Amino acid sequence: MPTLYHAPQSRSTSMLVLIEEMGIAEHIDVIDVSVARQDGSGGPDPRNPHPEGKVPYLTDGEDHVRERGAIVAYLTDRFPEAGLGRPVGHPQRGAFLSWLFYYQGVMEPVLVLDWAKIDHPALHATFRDLDAVFARLAHALDSQPYLLGEDYSAVDLLLSSPFQWIPNAMPEQPTLRAWIRRCADRPALKAVMARKREALPV
Structure with a gap:
């Protein structure tokens, strides 16, 4: 097990x-x-x-x-x-994996660096900044309720998770706030x- x-x-x-x-x-x-x-x-x-x-x-x-x-x-x-999830062979498999890696490789480092007030041009070039991360999420959610479309998935759970535990980090964009609320409303x-x-x- x-x-x-x-x-x-x-x-x-x-x-x-x-x-x-x-x-x-x-x-x-x-x-x-x-x-x-x-x-x-x-x-x-x-x-x-x-x-x-x-x-x-x-x-x-x-x-x-x-x-x-x-x-x-x-x-x-x-x-x-x-x-x-999106199993091997699913038409959204690539998008699913991309969001998971985006969270680990970009979003979480950017959130931590912003929280620690650490700033440097090399960090922006490598990881982007918080505005860029929020813009990327907002673009994905502009015409759909969840990151992969109409249905909630594990990428929504992972990428919304920081804002469930640290509300002060929540972005101002209405689109993102609405998505975070939808994710927070899940019975699980x-x-x-x-x-x-x-x-x-x-």
Whole structure:
């Protein structure tokens, strides 16, 4: 059985939402681990096999997957009947993979650099800037409700995820705000967030 190593209050929560969206919770073992936090709390967990002690991390027998975009591709390929991915041979396979890699290789670095107030022409040339990222998303959503068209997919889950956890990063464009709200309205996200609240100490 595939095993997801997850740390509460971390980026890996989006993978819990993916599992909920896909309806595959009974097929995935989830193990909560600790990780080093930016505030100095936490630390490496010996139960976590990730080579850098990070999350999310997925193991499946002898195979292993790190980075959220790769985990999204792996799980949606492994469980194609869930309909959240675009399998090999699908006419949108290339677009699906492109958005996953765009998130990992462009969007997340740009968001982190903007949050850290780090600016340099080389970074703009390599990764673009936040305005360019938002413009790219807005262009894709200008005439359709989701990034791949009429239907919600795992790329919407991944690319909208930063704004679910960090509302201050939300762009001003009405098109993007409407898309983020549609993604936030999904029952799977609400269910995962409700379980998180229930798990908090009273």
